[in-house]
Amino acid sequence: MLVVRLLGEVGAEVGGRPVDLGPPRQRCVLAALAVDAGRVVPVDRLVERVWGSDVAPRARATLHSYISRLRRALAGIDGVTIMRRSGGYVLVADTTEPVVDLHRFRQLCAAGDAEADDERAAVMLTDALKLWRGQALTGVDGEWIEAERDRLAREWSNAQHELTETRLRLGHGGQLVAELAELADAQPMDERVASQYLRALHEAGRTADALAHYQRVRVRLVEELGTDPSVVLQDLHRRILTSHPAPADASPPPAAGSRVPRELRAAPTSFVGRRGALHRLDADLDAARSSGTMMISAVTGTGGLGKTWLALRWAHRHLDRFPDGQLFVDLRGFGPDDLPMAPAAALRGFLTALGIDEGSIPPDAHTRSALFRSLTAKKRMLVVLDNAAGTDQIVPLLPGGESCAVVVTSRNRLAGLITTHDAGRVPLDVLSAGEARDLLTARLGTTRVDAARTAVDELVDLCGGLPLALSVIAGRAGAPLSTTVSELRQSGLDGLADDDPSASLPTVLSWSYRALTEEQAVTFGLLAGVPGPDAGLFTAANLTGLPPARTQAVLRGLEQASLLERDSRGRYRMHDLIRAYATGTARHLPDAVRDAALRRVLDYCAHTAFHAGLLLDAHRGPVEIAPPAPSTHVPSLPDTRAAMAWFISERATLLAAQQAAALQHRHDTVWWLALSSDTFHHRRGHRHDRLAVWRAAAHAATHLAHPAPRVIASRHLGRACAALGLREEAVEHLHHAIGLAEDHDKIYELAHAHQTLGRVLGQHDDHQALHHATRALHLFFDLDAPLCIAHGHNAVGWHTARLGDHDSAHGHFRAALTLHREQHNPAGEANSLDSLGYIEHARGNHHRAIDHYTQALTLRRSLGNAYDSASTLEHLGPPHVALGRPDQARTVWQEAQQLFRRQGRDRDAEHVQRQLDTLVGTDGYHSAEAAR
Structure with a gap:
């Protein structure tokens, strides 16, 4: 039987197995219908529920598309379907059992409320609450979703209270103490919770605790709301005061002559979370x-x-x-x-x-x-x-x-x-953002926290979820929160100091630091200066100058001391405030030690990236890097898979290392990091990273004596701009690259610059693009560079094909494919095969087109080239459609769309969606028009 899940992440399942309902907004459509299952929901109301007050222009058309896809996903399951009714849609099911877990929940709650037998009522309410899988309606968002989620949370809370009342009537108070203690902490001024907690404590034989909790609630109500407890709660308090029965299962008193120690400190009153x-x-x-x-x-x-x-x-x-x-x-x-x-x-x-x-x-x-x-x-x-x-x-x-x-x-x-x-x-880890806000609320009061939400959010961020830091801030109750934020932003860790050592974060951290060995203390300080948010073992080894095995032992000691965390990927990370303290300790290290550590790390990044980049693109241009500093550990990467894995794990470190190199005026390192990581950034679709590193490299190249880095940086910066749609800037950089190459007689770079300019201009004018591509090909012939000639053929062929001369284009692509195979260049081979697929599809040879595209896709996947793989998947769709294979087209287009979205290529994803929409109605499903 189908079950539509709303009491948790929105979805559906059959026999416990999930049903694919598509993207979040499509699932939101199902949720909007499911809350009113069996009743017609007008189209306008559906649109408002899904898109909110700011309705997109094509919302109604998109809604019809979503409805069609949901019908297909639910087709053939227990007679459940979405039907068109006058003015709207309705989710219907031919079954006596509710298919929506929300309706099952409400049905069980109603039955429990009506049941006279408390034992049976408790079972029904327990079954109802078991249907919840966390916060309702997760995985989707919007104005209506937020309001509905809040309303459902109140329904859950009411059901929980009803179950607690029922169990208290059954005499289960002793079993409810822990559960109600947690609720009382979370809702300290909810008198219904307080009442239930008092009764449970009293029933468990903890009358003194019950009376103490009443006093805490009374004081809080008076101080924060200016009111006394309700008559009902006061009456319960009086009854507990006059009745002290011992619980039935109380333990016998201790033997005569022995003491029963009660040494625990008082329970913390503002404890939250955990x-x-x-x-x-x-x-x-x-x-x-x-x-x-x-x-x-x-x-x-x-x-x-x-x-x-x-x-x-x-x-x-x-x-x-x-x-x-x-x-x-x-x-x-x-x-x-x-x-x-x-x-x-x-x-x-x-x-x-x-x-x-x-x-x-x-x-x-x-x-x-x-x-x-x-x-x-x-x-x-x-x-x-x-x-x-x-x-x-x-x-x-x-x-x-x-x-x-x-x-x-x-x-x-x-x-x-x-x-x-x-x-x-x-x-223990740091508190979540919500728990941190709860802690401040518990210490400062709801009114004050609600009145300064922006300041509270920034305080939570500055304190990094560390309870002691939040408590230090809360202890300064007299200062406005905005003032506290400003002071903390300016003073950093020093702003969390206090005269009481146990309440001063720098002092507390100093106690851990004092317990370190000298080797651990030096490493701790150096790690504060590591580029990026975390560090791998080789990064840490280069910081310390120790062998990797010895470095690992030192890091293990810091990890044991809870000053360092090691995640599942084997990378080491510090909490921001601990890192700030470590930065202070690093100032006591000699400048020479710190400078040498950073130099080794930057050389490790540059040289490992250099070798990893060559593994990804063995045919990169004729440039060599200077040797690294002494004692630099550069790992040996065996193959392209290892190179790609290294780039993925060190991505954030490399970006930060380039920034650190720029601050150190190490212009050659800035440039090398951009060049070495370019293939990685392209293949993984990191377009914004690629643009950022080439902007930095172009600036650094102006400080280098040799002209080649300036030409290369300008050319690659043009490509990076073009990939993000910055066409005018891209053309400007490429013309600059051409001018530099001509001035300095750099024929190799001149040819590549012409070819790249042709690629950019081809988005609007294939005649101009062909001119530059042809110029590049002639230059490559003059250089007698077979691989470059292959790239040139592919570029000329592409623009020729776009101008309608498919026969000439086919010849260029074949020539390129032959040369790429002779030069053992799988990346270029994939480009040629993809281009041949385009030609064969244009000629009507759809089977041959699919064969070429499939070969190209296999090569690109083997290279880890997710960026171009997405494009090839999109290209595979039209020949499948032409051959009457809508299912195959849908499969490749959906995979392409997922990759486009992951890479931030929203326009490409939207284009694929339009192509997917054309498939509706071609394979036996309802057409878009019929869905209206």
Whole structure:
């Protein structure tokens, strides 16, 4: 049976398998019909739902096209279809079951509301909520979508509240505490949530917590809204005050003579987010309980991420699971003191808390640890080891009971604890933008945050989602947020300093920095100056001047210290604020060290790009690069696949390296990086990158003594401009290149400049284009350059074909193909085959055209040339149509369109769409006219 999904990402599936519904706006059409399934939605309303108030001129025509495609996608599935009715369209289905998950949800909610039996009602409401797969209507956008999404969110919230009420009536309050605690944090002034949370806490035997939460809600309502709690909530508070029943499953009191420690710090009041980390800790505890083992979980991450807050929040939510007490110690692994707390000192505190007299505490750490394990062997206790330096400090503090649980927080990744003690690892990252805003709201109040949305957004961005940085800002409650933004923008990391060391981000980071070895500290500082957002191993090795293997070991140490992250691609990255701190430490390094590091990195980029570029285009012009600086590590790339992979991974680094080289006045490096990466940028369709690097190279070339770089830069800059539709600028650069080449008698560059100018002019005037292409071919003949002659034949042939002389064009293309094959140049061979496909299609030889295009496509794909592959796929469509093969045409055009969109070639994508629209009605489906 078909199910249309709206309660999550908009889509459809049959038997759990997705149905391809096309692009987002087409799925938006389905959503606009599905919310009113079974009812006619007028065309005007559909258009408004999909395009909003700013309706596109062709919206109605495009809507009909979308409807036709959706009909095809839904054809033959359980009688579900989209039908034309007077004035509009309707989604209908010949079935008694709702096909839209939203309607199933509403049906189950209504049945649950009407059900008198709470057990059955809870089942129905639970089934209804299971239909949700996250936020409703994701994957599409628009004005109507946003409004509908908000409305559906309220429906979800109402259903969730109804289920909670039902479960509370059934006596499940103890099971709801954790869930309601999270809701109460997210909606601190929602009195309905507060009421349910109070009842659940009271039912779980946590009456004191219930009363404390009521006071927090009351204070917040008074301070922020100037009102007292509702009569209903006040009445519930009075009833809880006068009734303190113990929960049915309460644990027996501890044995006589023992102490029940309650050492946890207070739960943080402005804690937000971290749902995934909290669920991970929950899962670790459940897994330990089910397997009969002790839970050990390590919460790791850099300073300022809120590890301690997370541990405390989780611990306070689960106090009922540890009736024999909770122990807490700050191990001072990273702090103002030079040395972390010794395990023996921490054990003394634990033993005292458990009721052991001072005089009875053993003198040595090993005996204390053994006694601690004995005292906790039969208990259900929670031990929070905060701010641990490493595994050796933690192991003596592990309790002895299988029913105990240990939560450790550390800036160290604690690989030893995870490996040898099977600890679970809960890595923390920065807060999302939404969570960061929630944190500021919790600290500053909704009114203030809503009144300064722009300033808040910039603060979130400047703080990079780091909770400590956001808390420092929130602590300056007296200053206007716009002023705070301005100060932080100007002062950077120093603006997050504070007199209290524990609340000062630079100070907190300094504690981690102090724990580094000298080699790690130098590397940490140098990494701040790496070009680009991240670094591969070879980039880092060239920064440090160390061998790659040794560099990897040093980086692993920084990663263990949570000052560096390594992603799934093996690349290393710093949080922006940590990088800012590292920049400060780098200032203490000698200038010679920093200059040599940057020189090695720039030489690594230039020389590896040079060799990788030759692998992609072995027939590049006759130029050589100067040797790299001593100690530069340049990897050996074996083949074109490795070269393309290297360019893809280092793309951002190379762009940043060129900018760094320009600032260093290394004009030759700027030019080389542009030339070496040109083939990569073309084949991957990075047109804007290509233009940017050649603009920089053209400027750099004016500072070089030899004229050839200036000619080459002007020519390539012209090509890059033309690729982005900047025709006039392209022609200007190419005329400049021709003038330079003539002035300096650079025949090779003169010929290429004429050929490129012909290609640009051919977009509007094939007669002029043919003139320049022919001039280039004659120059290539004079140079006796076979490969260049092949390119010249292809260019002359193309413009000749465009002028209608297909026989002459065919001869040029054949000559080009022969030469490219003799010179073993697959890229040129693909160009000739693509041109021959054009000629054969024009002559009516459609099978032969398809054969040529297919060969060209195979070659281009083997070269990783996605840019020209997209064009060849588009060219394959017309001969398929001519042969009565609309399905094959549709397949190649859809793939071409996907590539065009990925490459930002919107005009090409729109042209393909127009061709796809012509297929409607040619293969048994409804025509566009019939769809109207």
